[in-house]
Amino acid sequence: DAGVIQSPRHEVTEMGQEVTLRCKPISGHNSLFWYRQTMMRGLELLIYFNNNVPIDDSGMPEDRFSAKMPNASFSTLKIQPSEPRDSAVYFCASSHGTSGQFTDTQYFGPGTRLTVL
Amino acid sequence: AQSVTQLDSHVSVSEGTPVLLRCNYSSSYSPSLFWYVQHPNKGLQLLLKYTSAATLVKGINGFEAEFKKSETSFHLTKPSAHMSDAAEYFCVVSGPRDDKIIFGKGTRLHILP
Numbered sequence: 001d002a003g004v005i006q007s008p009r010h011e012v013t014e015m016g017q018e019v020t021l022r023c024k025p026i027s028g029h030n031s032l033f034w035y036r037q038t039m040m041r042g043l044e045l046l047i048y049f050n051n052n053v054p055i056d057d058s059g060m061p062e063d064r065f066s067a068k069m070p071n072a073s074f075s076t077l078k079i080q081p082s083e084p085r086d087s088a089v090y091f092c093a094s095s096h097g098t099s100g101q102f103t104d105t106q107y108f109g110p111g112t113r114l115t116v117l
Numbered sequence: 118a119q120s121v122t123q124l125d126s127h128v129s130v131s132e133g134t135p136v137l138l139r140c141n142y143s144s145s146y147s148p149s150l151f152w153y154v155q156h157p158n159k160g161l162q163l164l165l166k167y168t169s170a171a172t173l174v175k176g177i178n179g180f181e182a183e184f185k186k187s188e189t190s191f192h193l194t195k196p197s198a199h200m201s202d203a204a205e206y207f208c209v210v211s212g213p214r215d216d217k218i219i220f221g222k223g224t225r226l227h228i229l230p
Contacts, residue, residue, distance in 0.1 A: 004160070026176065044162075070219040091160055102211035102218040103149045103168050108160030 004109035006092050012115045018080040021112045023092030024073055031097030033106060034067055034077050037089045049075065049096055082116045089113050119144045121210045122227045123221035131229045136180075136195040137153045140208030151175060151209040152182055155223075161207065167191065178202070203228045 005024040013019055025032050047057040049069045052077040057067070064083070069075040079086055089111045095104040124139040144150060149168045153161040165176025172184040178201075182193045191208060208221040 042222045045218055049189075093160075103166075105163045105166065106161075108162070110158070110160050 004092055004094055004107055006090075006109035006112050007099055008112060009110065010113045010115075012117065013082055014117050015061040015083055016081045017116075019082045019086075019114060019116075021077040021090050021092075021114070023075045023077070023109060025075070025092070025094030025109055027073065029094035029107070030072070031095045031101055031104070032069060032075050033093040033095075034075070035093065037091060037111070038087075043091075046077070048101065050101065055101065079114075081115075084116045087114055087116050109115065119148065119210050119212055119219050121208050121219050121221045123197065123206075123208050123224045125224050126222065127227065129227040130198045131228055132200055133197050134200070136193070136198045136202065137227065138193040138206050138208075139207050140191045140193065141189055141222060142191060142208070142210045144210060144212060146212055149211045150182075150184060151211075152176065152180070152191075152193050153207045154204050155207065155208060156204045164193070164206075182220050198226075198228050200228050202226060 008024045012086040031050050034046040035043050037043045047067045048055055052069045065079055067077045084092045091108050091111045093108045095106045120143045122141045130136055147169055147175045151166045152164040154164050155161045164180050167174045167184045173179045180195045182191050184191055205223045205225045207223050212220040
């Protein structure tokens with residue numbers, strides 16, 4: 001298996017632009033997580049899905065952020081409009097989600113490094 | 118409420134010597150505890166996890182951790198460090214009701230030749 005796939009690996013954009021990050025989870029996994037990692041705040045859970053349904057989006061920082069999972073093999077995280085403080089590494093992870101949303105092992109993608117100028 | 122504290126932001130050890138990365142947690146109920154490792158420019162990888170079974174948990178690459186409820190600790194150890202162990206390590210706590218997952222701030226492990 002190729003593991004969790006994220007694209008792009010790096011994104012540089014200007015303030016005010018729309019940014020879309022993409023994730024393909026491991027086949028057969030039914031839980032998907034989006035995280036943000038910064039020096040100041042560490043690793044934070046933004047939102048997670050189970051069977052393509054958003055379960056908890058309380059970690060999404062504000063309305064500029066949105067996430068979708070139209071099918072079991074694809075998810076997007078969108079920022080519109082982007083701001084310099086959104087600069088971070090964004091990780092997608094997936095898990096089987098059978099024994100519990102967070103107790104199953106999560107498999108992380110390589111991340112997308114976002115820079116907003 | 119849950120929280121996790123990694124007591125050291127940086128740890129340096131010589132190759133071949135023991136590794137100790139410290140983690141304390143706070144949880145209102147029986148937690149699940151994890152250690153993940155992140156190598157530079159990579160995603161996180163699970164080292165080991167504790168989910169209310171044996172208190173001494175063995176993981177990959179020779180790492181192990183012991184759940185000590187009385188001390189609310191879940192320290193990560195390895196008998197002999199290898200250069201390839203240089204990375205950032207995250208202690209993670211989650212609850213049985215799936216309402217939270219909390220990552221520690223991370224400990225960067227440096228291996229000296």
